[in-house]
Structures are given as structure tokens and as C-alpha cells.
Amino acid sequence: MTDRAAVIRDITERFSEDIQRLDDVSHKRVYIDIETGSLVKMALYLFEQVGARFNIASGVDCRSHIEILYHFTVEDINLMVSLRVRLDREKPVVDSLTPYMKAADWIEREMNELLGIEFTGHPDMRRLLLADFWPKGVYPLRADYEEWDDSAVRDRGV
């Protein structure tokens, strides 16, 4: 598949039930809002069948919910497809991609630590980034994060 329109048409037809909304924002960016349960099959289709490269995922705490964007690049046609899932902020859970895609391993561990998202089926959810003494259940990238360490100098008021 070397044609941009064909790739997008193929995805929309194949996953018509899973796609909530598709934003074709520019010639190189498409954002697709999908059902949380459809993530694995859509991501794998992009990664394995379309031959897209997994750029990375970016989690965002939107206060009302938590969002994850999984960015894939189809390099032949210079198109970045970002799959968006919305998770319940109280209990953010989504299926892990790591059993099928090694490339997703570290970023899922990162999002687990920084945003408190649970990835069902991740084989190795050890701490990757935060210090060993960082308390459990404190997620620094949550919007309502508050400083817990009295001795820390993290922001000098600049």
C-alpha cells in the first residue's frame, strides 16, 4: 500500500466498528479515536500488516479522563497515524501491546509509573524511571500531582 488515501480507507473499512472518530488534520497526520478494547488488534494491524513503525505512545491526564495516543509512522507515505484511547481516570486500564510488540515495553512501564495506567498482560512491569524511594501510587504526570517530598527542590519558582 503506497497510497495515503488507500491506507486510510483500508483502516476505516476494516475497523469501522472500532473507530469512534477520525481526524484527518494534515497531509502527514491522522488522529483516530478508537474503542479501548480494539487497541491491540488495530495497533498490530498497523505494525505488522501496514508495516508502520511504532514511534512512541504519549499519555495525557485530561482531568476528566486519561488519554493515550499511540503514534505510528507509515514511512513510505510519510503519514503518522495516532490511535487515541480514552481511559477512566479512577481506574485507567488498557491491554498491553508488549506481548506482541517489543517496542512498546519501556513506554508502557514509563506510563505506568508516571501516569498510573495499568497495562493488562505486560510481562515485566518493574520500575524503570522513578527512584526506588518514590512512593507507590504517586504519579508525577497526573494533573493533580502534589509535591510529597519536603526536602525536594524541584521548582525554583522560575
Place this chain on the structure above:
Amino acid sequence: MGKRTTIPIGPFHPLQEEPEFFTLTVEGERVVDIDVRIGWNHRGIEKLSERKNFDQSTFVIERICGICSTSHPFAYTMAVEDVMQLEVPDRAKYIRTIIAEGERIHSHLLWAGLAGHFLGYNTVFMWVWKAREEILDVMEMLSGNRNNYAMFKPGGVRRDIDDDVIKPCLAKLDRIEATLDLVRKAVEDDPVLQARTKGVGVLTLQDVVDYSALGPTSRASGLARDVRKDSPYAAYPMLDWKMITTENGDVYDKVILRVLEMYESLSILRQALPNLPGGEIDANIKSVPPGEGVGHAEAPRGEVFHYVRSDGTNRPVRHKVRAPTFMNLPTYRESVVGETIADATIILAAIDPCYCCTERVAVVDGRGRRLHDGTDLVELSRAKTERLRREMGGA
């Protein structure tokens, strides 16, 4: 199964650009497993960036990396411009390209010098770092800084390039090329260097695809993947240059690939510097509308990825940063396992993450006694080169 020994490497060393902690498990001489833990210097820059305005963030993220400092502002400014759907003026595109390519030469030279050092080629180390001074001088003439150039801003660049520095810059590029020729000849002709690096630490094409590895790490395994070509940005599509790929995925291919890439960067600089288009250098952004955008740029080590979300205020509500090593580091599992400890140093260095952590290696036996430290591991690597040199009848 033989007796297994665990070798902790890292996490801190003053020379490291990125502290990491490796746990190598070895059986005799052979590495059987490796685990990596990162985050020892997690500075919370993503969180910090949310408290800065769009202009200030440019300076914060320039400090993410001390070597490829410009690649982050490059990707970030493009992400902000993606939110706005903004095209920057041509002159700004050229200046951005010039700074990024100068930086690539400096980064690759730094790496080549250290790789030589680890293999016991200290002459190469000295030559190469001398040539690196020349490119740093070029960067100083162009930007006023040897590193952390502070040239980028959303919408354009902060500083113009004066016409009268272009000629002396071009003269310096010739001197760099002379050193590059020497290095290239040394790499292509030296049988000992080839014996140390060919077939060592192979990363297959499938591994690259599985891990979504980036930059020279993917190109050395034959996967032609370069953001400058795949998603053309700045002045790259307006200039004539080749994407270098090699096939074997071993350390040798990663060395020669970086050497050849420096020639391409020189060529880009030679085309861009004398042909700077006229006009504005800045699109003068007044505000950033609500929305989200992605910017990715090819840093010396691979794609740098920035995601920015704006809510219409003067600060990003979310700013995600992904450096290339985040994708490249996990491939160690594939490239190091099965190799000998003497080669582990150079294989770890071949991805160009942080070489210096290896100097903090301590080999500990089952009862926790210390057998080797990092210096010994580098010594092991050099001794192997010496041995090969004698066996092959070299000087």
C-alpha cells in the same frame, strides 16, 4: 549450565551523558543475559516544560542532551508549528539544517573518538577529537556557542548567520574532511580493527523492526529509515544528499556508516552555507492556538520525537519527549547476548548511548567479591586488540 556471574555496570559517572544501569549475566567469557534500568537522572523535564511558556521550553529541552542539544528544540519547534500548521521562512529552514548537520558531525566525531579509545586506538581518539574542535569552532562562529546553540524558537531561528563567517567556516570544513579521510582509511584498511568489529554484536533487520530501532542503529542493519528522507523537513528536501545504509548490523557497519554520514553532512553544509536564501528568519508567532502536534527530527542517534498539546494559553498542557536511545537501548538484549565480555564494551558503545558507564563496571563473583572494575573491562577490550594485532603480524 556453567557458573553464572553477574556484572553490574553503572549507573553514574561524571562523563556519562545518560546514566544507565546494566546488569550483565555472564557464563565464563560469554554474556548470557542483560538487563537495563534507566531513570537515574530523570529530571522531570516533561513536567517542567508544562510550567514554562512555549518560548522558555525551547531552552529547557535544549539541555536534555549535551551532545545532540539542537535535535530536541528542532523536534519541539516543529511540534509547535504542527499545532499551528505553520511554515517557517526558507532562510530559517536553511539555518536550522546547518546547525543540525554541524551538530551531527560533532556528535559522530565524538563517538568515533570514544569507540577508538575503547578499542585501544588512542591515536584515532586524539585525531578525531582534534577534528571535532574544528567543527565546534564552526558552530561557535555560526551561533556564538560551541554547544547548546540556542538558535531555535517556535516559528524560526533566533539568530541570523552573517555572510562574513561563511567563508572561514567552509575552510574549516575542508580541514575536517582531511581528518575524515584518515579515519575512513584507518577503518577500511586496518585488519585488526576489522577483526575486532566485523561480525560482532550483530543486530538483524528483524530485530530492528521488532524494537522499532532508529537512526544509525537501524540503517546499519539495512533498514533505510531516516526522518530527513521519510518525512522531509527544514531544508533537507531542497538539498542533494544520500541516506547511507549498510547491511550487516555489526559494529563495523555502525562505524563505517557514521563515517560516511559525516561526508554527507559536510556536503549538506557546503551546499547550504553559500546558498542561504534571503528573507526573514522568523515567522513571529504571537500565540499558539489550542490543538495538538507532533514534531520529529533525525538526531545523530535517530529520531527525536516531541508531542505537544496546547489549550490556547501560553504554556503546553502536555509535552512528551522521546529520545532515540529510548528505542535503541532495549536492542542490547539482541546484540550483546552470546558475545564475549571483551566485546561487550564496544557493542554497548556501537549504539552510541553512553560509553562512559562502562568505566564503572565491577565484576563481582558469587560471594560478592570484586574481581574487575570498569578500567579492567576497557583493558580487556584493549588487550584483545593487542593480541589480534600480534597474531596478525601487525605493528
